[in-house]
Amino acid sequence: MLENHFSSLTQMHSYKKFVHCAHYIYYRITNSCMDNNIELCIYFFIYFFVELSVTISNLLSDQSSQSSMGKRRAPELYRAPFPLYTVRIEPKTGLIITAGGGGASKTGIKNGMHFLSLELVGGVHSATLLHTHETDTRATMCMSLAGDVIAAGQDANCTLMRFSQQAAKQAKKPAAKDGAGDKGAARKRGRKGQNGDGGGDVAQMKEDSPQLVVEDVGAVQADLSPQDPCVKCVRFSGDLKLLLSGGADGYVRVWEFPSLKEKFSFRAHKDELEDIDISPDNKHIVTVGRDFECSVWSGDQLAVGLCWHENMPQITEKMYRYKSCRFAKVEDKKDTLRLYTVQIPHKRDRKPPPCYITKWDGWAFLPLLTKPCGNEVISCLAASDSGTFLGLGTVTGSVAVYIAFSLQKLYYIQETHGIVVTDLTFLPDAPKSKALKGNNEVVMLSVAVDSRCQMHAVSNRRSFPLWLVLFFCGLMVVGVILLLQSLFPGFI
Numbered sequence: 094m095l096e097n098h099f100s101s102l103t104q105m106h107s108y109k110k111f112v113h114c115a116h117y118i119y120y121r122i123t124n125s126c127m128d129n130n131i132e133l134c135i136y137f138f139i140y141f142f143v144e145l146s147v148t149i150s151n152l153l154s155d156q157s158s159q160s161s162m163g164k165r166r167a168p169e170l171y172r173a174p175f176p177l178y179t180v181r182i183e184p185k186t187g188l189i190i191t192a193g194g195g196g197a198s199k200t201g202i203k204n205g206m207h208f209l210s211l212e213l214v215g216g217v218h219s220a221t222l223l224h225t226h227e228t229d230t231r232a233t234m235c236m237s238l239a240g241d242v243i244a245a246g247q248d249a250n251c252t253l254m255r256f257s258q259q260a261a262k263q264a265k266k267p268a269a270k271d272g273a274g275d276k277g278a279a280r281k282r283g284r285k286g287q288n289g290d291g292g293g294d295v296a297q298m299k300e301d302s303p304q305l306v307v308e309d310v311g312a313v314q315a316d317l318s319p320q321d322p323c324v325k326c327v328r329f330s331g332d333l334k335l336l337l338s339g340g341a342d343g344y345v346r347v348w349e350f351p352s353l354k355e356k357f358s359f360r361a362h363k364d365e366l367e368d369i370d371i372s373p374d375n376k377h378i379v380t381v382g383r384d385f386e387c388s389v390w391s392g393d394q395l396a397v398g399l400c401w402h403e404n405m406p407q408i409t410e411k412m413y414r415y416k417s418c419r420f421a422k423v424e425d426k427k428d429t430l431r432l433y434t435v436q437i438p439h440k441r442d443r444k445p446p447p448c449y450i451t452k453w454d455g456w457a458f459l460p461l462l463t464k465p466c467g468n469e470v471i472s473c474l475a476a477s478d479s480g481t482f483l484g485l486g487t488v489t490g491s492v493a494v495y496i497a498f499s500l501q502k503l504y505y506i507q508e509t510h511g512i513v514v515t516d517l518t519f520l521p522d523a524p525k526s527k528a529l530k531g532n533n534e535v536v537m538l539s540v541a542v543d544s545r546c547q548m549h550a551v552s553n554r555r556s557f558p559l560w561l562v563l564f565f566c567g568l569m570v571v572g573v574i575l576l577l578q579s580l581f582p583g584f585i
Contacts, residue, residue, distance in 0.1 A: 162502075167492065167509045167547040170220040170538070171209055175202050177540035179236040179516045181243075184523035186258070187211055189220060191540055192245065193515075194232035204228045206245070208256065208305050209546075213529050218548055224305035226254070235326050235516075239333045239350065242310065246324030251315040251338050253353070256307045311353050316340030325366050331373045339366030345380055345390070359393035362386055368417045368474075372430065372455065379418045379432060387415040387434055389458055397458055401436055401451045405463070413449070414439050417474035420455055421497060424479045430455025431497065433483060435471045445470070450483070450500055464500040466493070475517035477535060484537050484549075486514025492539050492549055504551045510541035 170189075177193040189209040195202025208224040231247035238244075243254045315338035316322040326339045329350065336348045343365060346358040362382025370379050378390040387399040399415075402408040413436040423429040432453040438446050447465035454461055469487035476483055476497070483495040490510035494503045520526045520536040530536050533550040540546050 162505045165506060165509070167506050167539070167549050168218065169545055170211075170218065170548050171207075171222070171546040173205075173207060173544045173546070175205065175232075176542040176544055177515060177546060178232065178234050178542075180518050180538055180540045180546060181236055181238050182211075182518055182521055182526065182538070183238055183241075184521040184526060185240075187523075187525040187529060188223070189538065189546070190236070190238070190243065190256075191546055192228070192233035192236060193540075193544075194228065196232045197230040197248075204230065204232045206233060206243075206254075206307070208307075211529055213531050216531055218529070218531075218550075220546070224256075224307065226256075226307040235324065237327045237329045237336075239329045239336075242351070244327045244329065244336055246315070246327050246338065249314055249316045249318070249322035249324065249340075250312045251324055251327055251336070252312045253310045254307050255310050256305055259304045259306060313338075313346075313348060313353055313355075315346055316342050317344070318342040323365075326369045328369055328371060330371050330375050332375065335371065335375060337369055337371055337378065339369040339380060341365040343382065343384075345369065345378065345393075347378075357393045359390070361388060361390065367415065368419075370418050370420050370432075372420055373422070379420070381415040381418050381434070383414065385411060385414045385439070387418060399434065399453070399458060399460075401434060401449070401460055401463060403460070411439055412446075413437065416448075416471055419474055419476045419483075421476040421480035421483075423498075424481050431461075431480065432458065433474065433476065433497070435466070435474050435485070437470050441470075450485070450495070452497070452500060462500055466495070466500075466502070467491075472513050473515065473517055475519060475537070477519040477537075478522040482519065482535050482537075484517040484519065484539075486517050486539055486541075488513045490514060490541060490543070492517070492537075492547070494535060494537060494549065494551060504549060506549070509547060510539065510545060511543040512541055514539050514541045516540050 171191070173191065173193065175194045177191050179193070180189065180191040182189055187210070189211055190206065191209065192206040194204025196204065205228055206226040207222055208226070209220040210223050212219050212221065228247060231252075233245045233247055235246040236243060241255055241257060243256065245252045245254065315324045315327075318341045321341065323341045324338055325341060328337045329335070330337070334350055335356065336350045336353070338346050339361070340346075343360050343362040344358055345361045345366070347356045348354060349356050361380040362384050364383040366380060366382050368381040371377070376391060377396065379387065380390065381387050389396045389399065402413070415434055416437045417435040419433050421431050421433060423431060432455045434451050434453065436449045436451065438448070445468045447468050448471045449463055450466045451460055452462045453459065466485060467487070469489050469491050471485055472488045473486040474483065481497055482503070483497050485493045485495065490508045490512055491506060492509055492514060493505040495501065496503050517537060517539050520530060520538075531550075532553055534553045535551045537549045538546060539549060
């Protein structure tokens with residue numbers, strides 16, 4: 094109610110401003126006509142039409158931006174029977190892979206990995222559970238994909254699994270009641286409407302869709318902490334020749350893939366790692382730790398330590414710590430690379446200071462732009478394949494999409510999840526995924542500890558057809574000429 098009222102006030106303000114401007118221009122045109130000043134009269138006519146165009150554009154942009162901001166719930170694709178910690182989309186098949194669980198504690202909450210098929214029917218997205226792969230007492234906390242191979246961070250190990258699709262079975266079977274299901278079971282969860290209500294409904298289950306088989310292909314110990322070992326992050330290199338991991342012991346370990354022969358390892362941080370990424374040419378590794386450091390490594394040698402606030406004297410050394418890092422390319426610029434980092438407050442205050450996002454030159458590692466990104470503490474960061482968009486999740490359950498070039502907020506839903514957002518992923522730039530975008534400029538998935546997988550879509554921004562713009566311009570010119578001819582006989 095208040096948002097609609099604010100929207101009306103904003104539009105009314107633009108309209109009143111235009112009306113005042115129109116009254117002023119009418120006064121000047123009348124005086125110009127009385128003084129027979131044709132040039133000044135033409136000038137104010139042109140100014141009037143420019144002001145009209147700007148006002149209409151502002152009203153349309155206000156409506157477009159306000160439609161994707163606010164406190165509401167995003168459409169729910171799927172609800173798992175356990176907390177979700179990670180999500181990825183396989184580009185070639187379009188399969189959604191999400192995982193999590195209750196860990197080793199005997200709470201009755203299972204640990205598993207779910208494979209979902211995403212569909213777009215009649216402009217409405219829905220997800221079908223194709224397969225459930227149970228992971229015993231190990232909850233998957235992070236994940237990375239290399240084709241049909243999954244690298245999953247589970248306790249102290251990085252476990253590798255391969256999945257494959259097999260021919261469908263035509264036998265029908267009743268739906269599972271508990272939501273976990275047996276391996277290979279399929280159940281459809283569709284969305285009833287655009288508001289996302291009913292996203293967790295269970296439809297009748299049948300085995301006429303392709304069946305998946307998941308097999309373990311290997312495991313490496315990626316964390317050697319004496320107490321509570323945990324793999325915090327895993328990442329395949331862009332050429333899929335290296336596998337990187339970061340653990341609670343502060344070490345980065347790099348293996349050759351697919352042989353899993355350890356290439357090198359080094360202690361990157363005094364405390365546990367938060368995030369890790371590798372440049373497209375495999376020359377630089379960027380690590381983020383809880384020790385306030387974000388470091389760039391050339392192999393196992395420190396290349397540079399980043400400092401995002403060197404031009405911000407109001408920020409002290411231990412006031413913020415790094416949370417996430419991600420390399421991203423720049424669309425239409427093959428030789429340009431960007432690095433994005435997120436900084437969050439080290440201490441929680443009653444009046445929390447803002448978090449910040451920084452854009453860096455991905456080769457020279459110099460800061461290019463830093464902007465605040467809200468007072469909610471950021472929990473995860475994602476970048477689209479094209480490098481055009483960035484996704485942010487927060488500990489309060491909010492989700493946002495930013496334009497990477499300007500770090501401007503494009504989309505925001507406050508507290509769409511009930512609790513911390515654990516992972517985000519964009520729909521890949523692949524033929525299978527592009528068909529699933531529909532009439533949307535960007536589509537992103539989010540998962541959280543509330544067991545929900547939600548979809549966030551930003552519709553294509555409105556634009557006027559060129560022929561329509563030219564047509565109206567022509568009408569304006571004809572109208573001005575006719576009006577001047579009537580005011581000044583003999584003008585033509």
